[in-house]
Amino acid sequence: AQTVTQSQPEMSVQEAETVTLSCTYDTSESDYYLFWYKQPPSRQMILVIRQEAYKQQNATENRFSVNFQKAAKSFSLKISDSQLGDAAMYFCAYRYNDMRFGAGTRLTVKP
Amino acid sequence: EPEVTQTPSHQVTQMGQEVILRCVPISNHLYFYWYRQILGQKVEFLVSFYNNEISEKSEIFDDQFSVERPDGSNFTLKIRSTKLEDSAMYFCASRELARGVADTQYFGPGTRLTVL
Secondary structure (H helix, E strand, O other): OOEEEOOOOEEEEEOOOOEEEOOEEEOOOOOOEEEEEEEOOOOOOEEEEEEEOOOOOOOEEOOEEEEEEOOOOEEEEEEOOOOHHHOEEEEEEEEOOOEEEOOOEEEEEEO | OOOOEEEOOEEEEOOOOOEEEEEEOOOOOOEEEEEEEOOOOOOEEEEEEEOOEEEEEOOOOOOOEEEEOOOOOOEEEEEOOOOHHHOEEEEEEEEOOOOOHHHOOEEOOOEEEEEO
16 A cells, blocks of 8 residues: 655744655555645645656755655655745655645744 | 636535535646545545546545536536535645646645535
8 A cells, every 4th residue: 555654743943944854655666756745724735846756866946855765765855944934734745646645744934 | 827726615514415516627637636634634535537537536435425527627526415524625636647747736725615
């Protein structure tokens, strides 16, 4: 079964600092997709970053980057220069056929 | 930038009533999805839809649920006889056909369903 695990229910970071959110997944497939979604209090799901499993290069989107370790089945999200607007729930997701989400990490940004 | 839209934003219904949640996917997208998020829990896959038929569904998507693309733009989720435990946020998502970067699913803002 394909499962996604986020072991940190809550994380906190000081504004302008860097924080890393962890995600591991379980799959027997070799070609799949990984995503990080942000869910602010409005509960909208906003795509933060995506990674194709066949690409070795880690994806980067401005202040957001991932550390994709395919052999370890790990997909962590690094947020640099954290801003108050980054405060939200962050969901890691795996997709081969349907999309599987982790339980989420609530990120608090302290001013 | 095109986006997925959903209506209504909040639906309140009595237990046992039928509800229809509506979604307008991004116009050139061909795969459509419904997800559910019970308050405080993770997002759960319900169903995917392609070429006018269900391509996959989860164990949550039982006979009480159905999906339809009644015209060229709308994609609906119907719950025939709502239960208290159907109270949740329901997200619609869509994506293009091709694999690769276009494989990304774009989510709508969600419909909050409250069953009393």
